[in-house]
Amino acid sequence: EFDHADIFLDLNDIETQFHHAIRRVPRSGFIISRAGIDSIKRVLKKGCWSNQISIGEGTAIDFKSNGDQLLAGGLDMKIEWLMRGFQNAQNAELAVAMAHTINVPIDRAFSALGEFRGVARRLNLLFENGSLKVWDDFAHHPTAIANTLDALTQEGAPLIAVIELRSNTMKAGVHSETLLASAACADFVYWVLPETITWDEGLLLRPDGTSMVIRDMVALETQLAQQASGQIIFMSNGGFSGIQSRLVARLTKC
Incomplete structure (x- = not known):
């Protein structure tokens, strides 16, 4: 790819x-x-x-x-x-x-x-409480995104994908027309985009409303913290501004 x-x-x-x-x-x-x-x-x-x-x-x-x-x-x-x-x-x-x-x-x-116990950022399980799992993965291109999400369908629980377009290739829109299909296994998708995107963000939106573009990380964290069950997977080659650790801290206190 x-x-x-x-x-x-x-x-x-x-x-x-x-x-x-x-x-x-x-x-x-x-x-x-x-x-x-x-x-x-x-x-x-x-x-x-x-x-x-x-x-x-x-x-x-x-x-x-x-x-x-x-x-x-x-x-x-x-x-x-x-x-x-x-x-x-x-x-x-x-x-x-x-x-x-x-x-x-x-x-x-x-x-x-x-x-083998695995490595960081490859289906890395960050949190589990019996009803909710939070994962972290380095996947950030269509094929890797699709394979990672497909793997989590084996868990049999609803899946929320949080995907950050961080690499230069992704931000430039090189794969913009295949990204939506790559996330097909997720029940809901949050696309985290920088302000500098110049291509049509509508390419990332599902007709049924089960995907959205978001830039406000505080709002995203708040929405995810309300998730009581299922799975949340973060996918990016960047650090997501530390939202994973903050979310886990909030969930741990619940």
């Missing part, structure tokens, strides 16, 4: 830079790539002189997330784990593949994922 529009001209420009990076990997090194991705195929077609490991659909390292379980199709194994969603299953594939390059057996690496 195209990113860093202030640096690169287009996706082809980014692919060229990845090609340059691959050229620097020695013959004894490894290139781990996901199967079935057109942009990855194009990059590798430009040239690859190192060992290659393919992961994903139809390979030996093909994982699927199902609630609190991770399934390994190629191994006929499954484990209980704390992660959620398609994107975390993909990250798990990469981790196992990298471990395999230093001779860790795939089944052993897969089993170890059950002990």
